[in-house]
Amino acid sequence: MRANSDIGLLIPEVHLFHDRKRCKRFLKRAKFDDVELYDTEGQMIYADGMAVVLMEHTGRRSTELALLVHEAYHAAEAHMKWLGEDDYGEESMAYLLQVISCGLFEAHDKWMEKREP
Numbered sequence: 001m002r003a004n005s006d007i008g009l010l011i012p013e014v015h016l017f018h019d020r021k022r023c024k025r026f027l028k029r030a031k032f033d034d035v036e037l038y039d040t041e042g043q044m045i046y047a048d049g050m051a052v053v054l055m056e057h058t059g060r061r062s063t064e065l066a067l068l069v070h071e072a073y074h075a076a077e078a079h080m081k082w083l084g085e086d087d088y089g090e091e092s093m094a095y096l097l098q099v100i101s102c103g104l105f106e107a108h109d110k111w112m113e114k115r116e117p
Contacts (some may be wrong), residue, residue: 016107044074051075072100
């Protein structure tokens with residue numbers, strides 16, 4: 001996790017998985033207790049400054065990006081609660097959502113590049 005000097009927010013560590021088995025192994029190594037992975041297109045798990053996103057590959061880029069933003073919002077909200085910020089400003093939330101979404105997009109693009117022939 002790192003602090004952003006512009007607005008003083010701590011940014012959560014974010015991990016993206018497209019494979020359920022790899023996600024389960026990571027969660028076990030990271031000592032996430034009693035986490036159930038649901039059979040959905042996307043899921044976000046959060047604890048102690050770390051967000052883990054599991055996303056199903058749909059083959060539709062716009063759907064996948066929208067799903068990543070959806071999960072990024074959940075990560076940003078959970079992170080604000082973890083920081084004890086109950087009354088955070090819209091700009092702080094928007095910035096945090098932007099940073100998390102960007103990280104997820106970059107991780108997804110990197111994963112997609114490995115899949116392409």
